Amino acid sequence: MPLRENDEFDRAVEIQDMVWSYEPSSRMSQKTFLLASHIGGQVLGAFDGDASDVSKMVGYAMSLPGVRDGHAYLHSHHLAVLPEWRNAGVGRRLKLAQRDDALARGFSLIEWTFDPLEIRNAHLNIARLGAIARRYRRNFYGASTSPLHGGLPTDRLVAEWWIKSDRVERTLRGEQPHAEIVEHVDVPAAIYEWKASPATRDEARKVQEANAAALEAAFARGLAVLGYGRNEQGDGSYLLGKWNEDFSY
Numbered sequence: 001m002p003l004r005e006n007d008e009f010d011r012a013v014e015i016q017d018m019v020w021s022y023e024p025s026s027r028m029s030q031k032t033f034l035l036a037s038h039i040g041g042q043v044l045g046a047f048d049g050d051a052s053d054v055s056k057m058v059g060y061a062m063s064l065p066g067v068r069d070g071h072a073y074l075h076s077h078h079l080a081v082l083p084e085w086r087n088a089g090v091g092r093r094l095k096l097a098q099r100d101d102a103l104a105r106g107f108s109l110i111e112w113t114f115d116p117l118e119i120r121n122a123h124l125n126i127a128r129l130g131a132i133a134r135r136y137r138r139n140f141y142g143a144s145t146s147p148l149h150g151g152l153p154t155d156r157l158v159a160e161w162w163i164k165s166d167r168v169e170r171t172l173r174g175e176q177p178h179a180e181i182v183e184h185v186d187v188p189a190a191i192y193e194w195k196a197s198p199a200t201r202d203e204a205r206k207v208q209e210a211n212a213a214a215l216e217a218a219f220a221r222g223l224a225v226l227g228y229g230r231n232e233q234g235d236g237s238y239l240l241g242k243w244n245e246d247f248s249y
Helices: 006-020 030-038 090-104 119-128 166-172 191-196 201-220
Strands: 042-047 057-068 071-081 109-114 132-137 156-162 181-187 223-230 236-242
Touching (some): 006 030, 006 071, 030 057, 042 090, 057 090, 109 119, 156 166, 201 236
Antiparallel strands (some): 057 071, 132 223, 181 236
């Protein structure tokens, strides 16, 4: 549901702290959430039960309005779900609520950035929501104070969610959109363990650097991430091909 009151924004800041553990200088303030809600963005909350009880909020999604080439879109800057509610579908439901709101207001595109090494998040974005990716940003946010990033550069893929597209419609119906896959870039499941320990962090850094080069080269040849696979061992794989669907803002 939309968040509009200061106590709701305060709760969002609390959830941000519990999820990301940023140092104060890197944290989004209550005023940031307030501003987003007043300038055409989105601040949505997920609740366990009574939505009038702010303590029942278990997650949030926050977007800011953007303009590119004269067209308006939404940039989903932050999504956080309390640790005990992860893997319960809360994140996906928040993304679908973002889409519903965006469609009602005439938007065609929602974008966001995500860590290419995060296998579960990449699978949600690409395979379950139908987003594509064709832009790679090295160390996009600079140094991060969150332990979740393991001290690595904040490399990011840009997810493009063309919310009116046939691809997204098919994906959300549980269908497999057609895509001719010509390349793949892999992420080992061990990446989480490697990032967490200073003793093995160089292994994670090597994967990050190799995958950055591979994805940038693929994008330069006109390819896009159109799928995401996972094997029984939990390894992830970006599946790349030509994005041919006609789309517009």
